[in-house]
Amino acid sequence: DAKTTQPPSMDCAEGRAANLPCNHSTISGNEYVYWYRQIHSQGPQYIIHGLKNNETNEMASLIITEDRKSSTLILPHATLRDTAVYYCIVEDRGATNKLIFGTGTLLAVQP
Amino acid sequence: ETGVTQTPRHLVMGMTNKKSLKCEQHLGHNAMYWYKQSAKKPLELMFVYNFKEQTENNSVPSRFSPECPNSSHLFLHLHTLQPEDSALYLCASSQVELAGAEQFFGPGTRLTVL
Numbered sequence: 001d002a003k004t005t006q007p008p009s010m011d012c013a014e015g016r017a018a019n020l021p022c023n024h025s026t027i028s029g030n031e032y033v034y035w036y037r038q039i040h041s042q043g044p045q046y047i048i049h050g051l052k053n054n055e056t057n058e059m060a061s062l063i064i065t066e067d068r069k070s071s072t073l074i075l076p077h078a079t080l081r082d083t084a085v086y087y088c089i090v091e092d093r094g095a096t097n098k099l100i101f102g103t104g105t106l107l108a109v110q111p
Numbered sequence: 112e113t114g115v116t117q118t119p120r121h122l123v124m125g126m127t128n129k130k131s132l133k134c135e136q137h138l139g140h141n142a143m144y145w146y147k148q149s150a151k152k153p154l155e156l157m158f159v160y161n162f163k164e165q166t167e168n169n170s171v172p173s174r175f176s177p178e179c180p181n182s183s184h185l186f187l188h189l190h191t192l193q194p195e196d197s198a199l200y201l202c203a204s205s206q207v208e209l210a211g212a213e214q215f216f217g218p219g220t221r222l223t224v225l
Binding site: 042045097099 | 201221
């Protein structure tokens, strides 16, 4: 079973920041937080991951709370092409290379 | 070719047919994966191969038979499937040694079992 809880859907206006929340209250010290997204009928795409510190790359920023029980993925300027299902995944990658996907959040970017 | 490729992209088969799905990765990775995505369900991990050895079989029925002849190729052999096996089958690869290594996914094979 997935170890995360995400809202089933969210809307965002084009050009605005999209903030996608994820709860992972049972996360353990060795577990990373990963974000992937899946555009309709395509394979999932890696976005970003983090352990404790906030992370930023060319696609997004990941904000992890100090207690690590929740995180937020931020797409700073959402475009229509960002419409997808976003998955938050928690796994101990030192122990396993499995990813267990949940149901994710369907982000709909509106024009 | 770059990334992870899958063939065929679409497949229609009868319940008595035998077919195979092929996955090839051009990234120099040493781990490969099969996932199944049924309509309106989360991705389900089916098999994991690390260094060509199967390390995970997620209670997959024996009518699905994986094969990993080398670290770049992964097959999923199908026989006597059921209509409920209709789904998107996704292949992925990664580098095992890198903690936090991302998985790269192929575009998938859309399978319909009649």
